[in-house]
Amino acid sequence: MPRFSRKGTTKVFFLEDIAAESLIPTRAELTDATALSPQLAAVEGFQLTNNEIETPDMEHTFDSKIPGSDSVSDSSMTFYEDEDAATLEEALAKGTTGFVVFLRKGDVPTSKSMDVFPVRVASQSSEYTVENESAKWQVVFSVISQPVLGAAVPAAGTP
Template sequence: MPRFSRKGITKVLFLETIAASTFLPTRAELTGATKLTKEIAEFEGFNLENEEIETPDLESTFNSKIPGNDSAADSSLTFYEDDASSTLEEALAKGTVGFIVVLRKGDVPASKSMDVWPIRVASKSSAITIDNEAAKWTARFSITDTPVLDAAVPAAV
């Protein structure tokens, strides 16, 4: 099985809206999206976690479990701060709703590697440091609905 590094392959986009109630963006919507990939310094969360339910019984000393509720892990993106433009900070202002789209294997039409996360920006904060590093800011996201995982990337036009 060929392996790959996400760096240089995975794409991350922000869409303000997706017309379909299924949360599946069209090629035109992906093309018009705000591209985040190049500005991302850190990627955290954007995965599902399950609260398993213990189901012990009197017949065994083993505590079995069944799947319970799903929830999204705490999710955030840390960006490099741009000293000439505030386009991303404005696009991802606190309270903004939209979608984070992750093309895990790149923009490869028909690849079932697109995840769509309905979000609201919960907070936005700058990291202030005197260390020898690039200026950064972080957007934290509330996942507002069930994400679409492993969807097919729309065909190129």
Template sequence: MTRVLWLAKIADASHVPTRAELTAGTDLTDGVAAIDGWSLANKPIETPTLGSTFETKIPGADEADDSSLTFYEDQTADTIEELLTKDVTGFMVMLRKGDVPGSRSMDVFPVRVGSRSAQYSVDNEAAKFVVNFSITEKPVQDAAIPPAAPTTERPATK
């Protein structure tokens, strides 16, 4: 159900893509073999007091986990390799429940590609490569998926 899209640009400063931007993006879903990271964590700040042996904490800075996508090698096309070159910037969009307009299940990660490397193996498995990403700004979480483009069907004639 989950869809994984690569968008080179998003016009909105808040990083929420339009339907046209989603449609223009590259759907990477079928090439993904594994996903790692793509979440936020908070680094709490300890706030001890002299009057208690209990050490309290308050929320501190948020940080993104190290994030990567592992892809299957394609014997005939280099689409993903050409899109995700070292240092390229863009947006990784995760539609957690699929492309369901109105669902608040879209996460948008502003990213920069840190590296891309083949995963060599002598095991009986599909060839793969890993792309490591740095999340460069605070991700947008739980955004509403924009409405689908209206259809332009003509009414049936008699």
């Protein structure tokens, strides 16, 4: 099984809107999306987890569990700050709703490696440091509904 690094492969986008109820963007919507990858320094969260329910009983010494509700871990992204432009800061302003789209294996049409997270920007803040490093800022996202995981990347030339 060939392995790969997400760095240099995975593409991340922000879309203001997705027309389809399935929440799967078209190629045109992806093309018009705001590319986050070039300024992305770190990603936290964006992982679907299940909150299992314990179901112990008096008959057994083993405490079984059943699947409970799903949730997404606290999610944030840290970006390198652009000294001249504020394009990403404007696109990801506090209160903005939209979709964070990950193409996990890169932009490989028909690969079932696209994850779509419906989000609202909860906060946006600068990071301050006296260390010898590039200026950064962070966005905290609230995932507001069920994400779509493992969708097919739209083929090139499809509407």
